[in-house]
Amino acid sequence: xxxxxxxxxxxxxxxxxxxLAQAQHSAPRFSLAFGPAWSGWVDRLSGVHIRAEYHLTRxxxxxxxxxxVGARWTPTQGFSVPTILYGExxxxxxxxxxxxxxxxxxxxxxxxxxxxxxxxxxAGVAAVxxxxxxxxxxxxxxxxxxxxxPAHSSxxxxxxxxxxxxxxxxxxxxxFCLEARRIxxxxxxxxxxxxxxx
Numbered sequence: 001x002x003x004x005x006x007x008x009x010x011x012x013x014x015x016x017x018x019x020l021a022q023a024q025h026s027a028p029r030f031s032l033a034f035g036p037a038w039s040g041w042v043d044r045l046s047g048v049h050i051r052a053e054y055h056l057t058r059x060x061x062x063x064x065x066x067x068x069v070g071a072r073w074t075p076t077q078g079f080s081v082p083t084i085l086y087g088e089x090x091x092x093x094x095x096x097x098x099x100x101x102x103x104x105x106x107x108x109x110x111x112x113x114x115x116x117x118x119x120x121x122x123a124g125v126a127a128v129x130x131x132x133x134x135x136x137x138x139x140x141x142x143x144x145x146x147x148x149x150p151a152h153s154s155x156x157x158x159x160x161x162x163x164x165x166x167x168x169x170x171x172x173x174x175x176f177c178l179e180a181r182r183i184x185x186x187x188x189x190x191x192x193x194x195x196x197x198x
Contacts, residue, residue, distance in 0.1 A: 029055045033179065033193030037072045039186050044081070045098055047074030049189035059168075059175075060113050068126075070102040072187060086138055086146040094136030094149070102126040102183060106162050117169045124162040126183060131155045160184030 030053070037049035051070035058064065076097040083092045104126025112118040135151040164181030175195040182188050 028175075028195040028197055030196040031055070031066075031175075031177070031193050032196055033177065033191035035189060035191035037074075037187060037189040039072065039074070039098060039100075039188070040079075040096075044079060045074040045077060045096060047072060047098075049187075049191060051102075051191060051193070053193070062111065062113050063107060063109050064113075065105065065107045067105050068102070068124075070104075070126075071100070072102075072189065073099045083138065087141045089141035090146065091139045092136060093139060094134055096132065096134035096136075098130065098132045100128055100130040100187065102128050102160075104162060108166075110168065117167065120166050120168055122162065122164040122166060122179065122181060126160055126162055127157065128160050128184065128187075129155070129157045158184065160187075 033049075033051045033053065035049055036046065038044065038046050049070060049072045051068055053066045053068045056065045056067060074097055076095055078093070078095050080091055080093040083090050085092075104124050106122055106124025106126075108120045108122045110118045110120035131153070132155075133151075133153040134149075136149040138146040138149070140146040160183050162181060162183050164179055166177050166179035166181075168175065168177050170176075177193045178191075179193065180188075180190050
């Protein structure tokens with residue numbers, strides 16, 4: 001959170017410049033973002049998120065709109081969370097893997113669209129297709145096996161809201177965005193993106 005406050009202060013101190021506004025106007029419409037992601041209210045899996053964006057409006061406006069497609073993948077990993085199902089101190093443990101694809105539209109609002117550094121807020125909606133595979137068991141408070149849960153795989157689709165905040169910066173002729181976002185109630189990602197020169 002400190003980096004966001006520092007970035008906002010830097011954005012206030014950096015006045016919009018004509019050449020920056022021109023650069024924003026001529027910026028490529030395609031962007032690619034990549035970074036770590038987390039999901040799951042029970043298993044709390046971590047993995048990677050990649051996203052391609054196409055800016056439907058110019059970037060030198062206080063409000064902009066973009067279409068995006070993204071994917072998140074987590075390698076197979078273990079989890080262990082407390083539960084009271086078999087008494088105080090019992091745990092739900094196992095291994096799981098998950099992935100999802102998203103297709104959405106998001107809008108952003110920035111107070112200084114032509115500044116060299118500018119924070120922004122993000123909101124949108126996405127269609128999400130998710131896959132999950134897990135094997136799990138319950139441990140009693142003394143560490144013994146209390147119950148096994150059959151291995152299962154599942155897939156489901158949903159519509160989810162997108163909310164986030166970010167920091168857009170121009171370094172030379174390149175544009176970069178550092179963005180923290182949440183998709184629905186289950187997926188969180190921190191990505192670094194850049195405009196692609198085509």
